[in-house]
Amino acid sequence: MMGRSRSGSDRRQPISRRTRAALVYALLACALAALFAASVCVGSAATSPADVIATLAQGPGAGDLGQIIWQIRLPRAIMTVLLGGALSLAGFLLQTFFANPIADPFVLGVSSGARLAVALVMIAVLGANQALSPAASVGAALAGSLATMCVVLAMARRVRSQGMLIVAGVMVGYVCQAATNFLVAFADDQSIVNLHNWSQGSFSGTAWPEVAAAAVTVAAVSAAVFALSKPLGAYQLGENYARSVGVNVMALRMLIIVASTLLAACVAAFAGPISFVGIAAPHLAKLAVGSSRPIVVTPACLLTGAVFCCGCDLVARTLFAPVELSVSAVTAVFGAPVVIALMLKKRGLR
Amino acid sequence: MTPPARSAHAPQPAPALALHGLAVGHGKRALASNIDLEVLPGELVALIGPNGSGKTTILRTAVGQLKPLAGRVELLGRDLAGTPGAERARVLAALFTGRPHTELLTCQDVVEAGRYPFTGRLGALGRGDRAVVRSVMEAAGIWHLRDRDFAHMSDGQRQRALIARALCQEPRVLLLDEPTSYLDIGAQLEMLQLLRDQAQSRGIAVLASLHDLTLALRAADRVACVANGTLAAEGAPDEILTPRSVSALYGVDATSFSPLFGTVEMHRPEGAPRVFVIAGEHSSAPTYRTLARHGIPFAAGVLPERDADAELARSLASALITERPFEPVRNETTARARATLLSCAAVICAKERLGAENACGSDLLVTARKAGTPVYVSAEDYLKDAPAGTHDT
Numbered sequence: 001m002m003g004r005s006r007s008g009s010d011r012r013q014p015i016s017r018r019t020r021a022a023l024v025y026a027l028l029a030c031a032l033a034a035l036f037a038a039s040v041c042v043g044s045a046a047t048s049p050a051d052v053i054a055t056l057a058q059g060p061g062a063g064d065l066g067q068i069i070w071q072i073r074l075p076r077a078i079m080t081v082l083l084g085g086a087l088s089l090a091g092f093l094l095q096t097f098f099a100n101p102i103a104d105p106f107v108l109g110v111s112s113g114a115r116l117a118v119a120l121v122m123i124a125v126l127g128a129n130q131a132l133s134p135a136a137s138v139g140a141a142l143a144g145s146l147a148t149m150c151v152v153l154a155m156a157r158r159v160r161s162q163g164m165l166i167v168a169g170v171m172v173g174y175v176c177q178a179a180t181n182f183l184v185a186f187a188d189d190q191s192i193v194n195l196h197n198w199s200q201g202s203f204s205g206t207a208w209p210e211v212a213a214a215a216v217t218v219a220a221v222s223a224a225v226f227a228l229s230k231p232l233g234a235y236q237l238g239e240n241y242a243r244s245v246g247v248n249v250m251a252l253r254m255l256i257i258v259a260s261t262l263l264a265a266c267v268a269a270f271a272g273p274i275s276f277v278g279i280a281a282p283h284l285a286k287l288a289v290g291s292s293r294p295i296v297v298t299p300a301c302l303l304t305g306a307v308f309c310c311g312c313d314l315v316a317r318t319l320f321a322p323v324e325l326s327v328s329a330v331t332a333v334f335g336a337p338v339v340i341a342l343m344l345k346k347r348g349l350r
Numbered sequence: 351m352t353p354p355a356r357s358a359h360a361p362q363p364a365p366a367l368a369l370h371g372l373a374v375g376h377g378k379r380a381l382a383s384n385i386d387l388e389v390l391p392g393e394l395v396a397l398i399g400p401n402g403s404g405k406t407t408i409l410r411t412a413v414g415q416l417k418p419l420a421g422r423v424e425l426l427g428r429d430l431a432g433t434p435g436a437e438r439a440r441v442l443a444a445l446f447t448g449r450p451h452t453e454l455l456t457c458q459d460v461v462e463a464g465r466y467p468f469t470g471r472l473g474a475l476g477r478g479d480r481a482v483v484r485s486v487m488e489a490a491g492i493w494h495l496r497d498r499d500f501a502h503m504s505d506g507q508r509q510r511a512l513i514a515r516a517l518c519q520e521p522r523v524l525l526l527d528e529p530t531s532y533l534d535i536g537a538q539l540e541m542l543q544l545l546r547d548q549a550q551s552r553g554i555a556v557l558a559s560l561h562d563l564t565l566a567l568r569a570a571d572r573v574a575c576v577a578n579g580t581l582a583a584e585g586a587p588d589e590i591l592t593p594r595s596v597s598a599l600y601g602v603d604a605t606s607f608s609p610l611f612g613t614v615e616m617h618r619p620e621g622a623p624r625v626f627v628i629a630g631e632h633s634s635a636p637t638y639r640t641l642a643r644h645g646i647p648f649a650a651g652v653l654p655e656r657d658a659d660a661e662l663a664r665s666l667a668s669a670l671i672t673e674r675p676f677e678p679v680r681n682e683t684t685a686r687a688r689a690t691l692l693s694c695a696a697v698i699c700a701k702e703r704l705g706a707e708n709a710c711g712s713d714l715l716v717t718a719r720k721a722g723t724p725v726y727v728s729a730e731d732y733l734k735d736a737p738a739g740t741h742d743t
Contacts (some may be wrong), residue, residue: 186621245439245464246467247466291454292454
């Protein structure tokens with residue numbers, strides 16, 4: 001892919017770059033469609049693609065297969081796509097915000113903050129024998145994410161060094177984890193099981209109302225981020241520069257934080273903390289389109305994250321079926337090499 | 351947008367940028383105050399002054415990044431404080447010293463960012479925008495580098511790209527903080543030439559802080575000198591950059607700055623001259639500089655006044671014997687030189703290159719021989735003979 005675009009890039013750069021981006025989008029969309037189809041078709045109940053198409057055509061609620069497809073696999077597959085895109089976009093926004101290649105909701109402790117808040121609600125407020133409603137868990141995750149983000153921002157204001165910021169984020173993450181463990185020590189068994197299931201990161205057990213909520217959030221935030229492409233591009237060249245060309249930097253920073261926290265909270269609430277997607281996917285997207293201009297990267301980011309998560313969920317579900325792995329375990333296997341490669345490349349340049 | 355004419359028959363155009371009684375600083379304490387400065391369209395004004403005098407702070411205030419502690423900044427006759435950011439960006443461009451860390455952005459991407467104030471909602475460039483980008487990049491000599499990754503370009507190329515980005519904004523006023531830092535001598539001159547050309551052809555008012563006096567002296571129409579918390583002096587480079595003012599500004603020896611070269615030399619070695627350098631056919635400048643570097647006080651002669659070597663010796667030599675230009679060396683001058691030479695422990699003279707008509711030089715050489723003073727052909731020769739300890743007493 002790279003070689004092809006380079007050969008034509010000498011004379012007609014803008015056109016060739018546009019073609020390259022279009023090509024990347026098309027390829028990613030194809031991959032996503034294929035993985036999505038596979039997610040719906042593959043599972044413990046053996047189904048042939050023809051059966052699936054027939055079931056889908058019949059509409060929801062017809063027989064066992066209809067139940068499996070319409071109530072289990074389809075919502076889960078859609079959720080995976082939505083949240084994968086959300087994670088990736090949140091990572092891209094935070095990387096742009098902090099001008100740091102390895103910033104993402106997980107690294108900055110936002111996911112741990114969300115987990116702590118959910119644990120607090122689950123154990124301390126509700127107590128035993130009461131299940132946590134989806135709305136409550138979303139609310140708790142959002143509150144936890146926002147609170148953690150505020151703490152990280154307050155520290156980022158003090159520490160100018162990028163390395164220190166990551167350290168601060170990791171520390172916040174540890175503190176949240178410690179607090180969660182503390183809570184767990186005093187919790188009853190059922191709460192522990194609930195929390196453990198949630199905090200492993202999984203797309204299983206997704207229901208349609210949750211899918212609808214996630215879809216609305218992710219679509220709205222993505223549209224907003226796309227509309228911010230122009231000021232984001234100026235911001236990438238430095239805060240002072242952005243200000244000098246007339247960007248309202250304070251407002252832009254607020255919008256970036258709100259958007260990325262919303263996306264991260266959405267993921268944390270519906271799937272639990274999922275690592276590495278937020279770092280790996282945006283970088284893969286940038287490398288694929290060969291640019292870091294937000295207007296090109298934003299769609300690519302959403303697609304890459306969706307493909308990445310969809311693929312990882314498929315692997316998590318099928319590799320040791322019927323045992324289901326946690327998504328984070330799979331994303332880490334595929335994501336960690338990307339992060340390591342990035343760090344090595346970064347060091348090589350210095 | 352057009353600057354209001356101050357009076358209908360004013361021979362001078364209205365200033366594009368004007369600082370009125372400006373006080374600048376971070377926080378409450380003023381770093382520099384009572385600054386009055388006007389920059390006309392097409393003019394390049396250099397802001398000079400020692401480190402920490404507030405040059406950058408003045409520029410940051412003029413661009414609106416810092417609020418003035420007192421006074422005001424006028425942009426095309428309009429108060430900067432009352433100008434919205436987007437409107438300001440259409441007339442004012444600035445370039446500070448930090449380099450952006452980019453990832454996967456081409457040189458052209460970076461330059462195109464300068465069109466920000468003119469593009470639409472999503473920042474797509476139109477045909478006109480592309481034409482501006484191209485013409486500016488060609489003027490800056492980086493059009494051939496347009497597809498290069500900005501992060502992989504040399505400092506000089508990057509600086510050109512950033513200047514091009516600022517010019518791309520089609521500003522009426524351009525503020526630059528140390529535009530020549532990171533650049534080698536050749537690139538510095540080219541950069542200033544580019545700025546001068548652009549300022550003149552596009553009528554841009556340029557205010558640039560320069561720490562290099564050599565460049566300020568050569569490139570600026572006017573020099574404004576920031577020192578002791580205010581604008582200490584302002585005027586044509588030759589008026590401002592005198593040995594006395596440079597000495598006061600930077601705390602260097604009054605004789606170390608040469609207005610002729612516009613450069614500052616190393617400290618003159620202290621003490622009575624230990625070596626006499628006899629002037630010959632070739633320039634003795636390398637000899638003078640070598641001796642000065644090693645801290646050896648020396649005497650130089652006999653040189654015509656206002657000769658380049660004599661100018662340098664004025665900064666570096668402990669004793670200098672000169673003769674009026676285009677006159678034969680008078681006897682009393684030779685006598686003075688002879689007396690100085692006899693007080694020295696050694697003589698440096700490139701014998702073969704003394705020059706056929708250099709009667710005075712030969713005379714001095716003979717004097718040295720008679721007195722038994724050792725004669726060396728070069729400074730290196732002398733230094734080899736004199737072990738490190740002996741010439742430092």
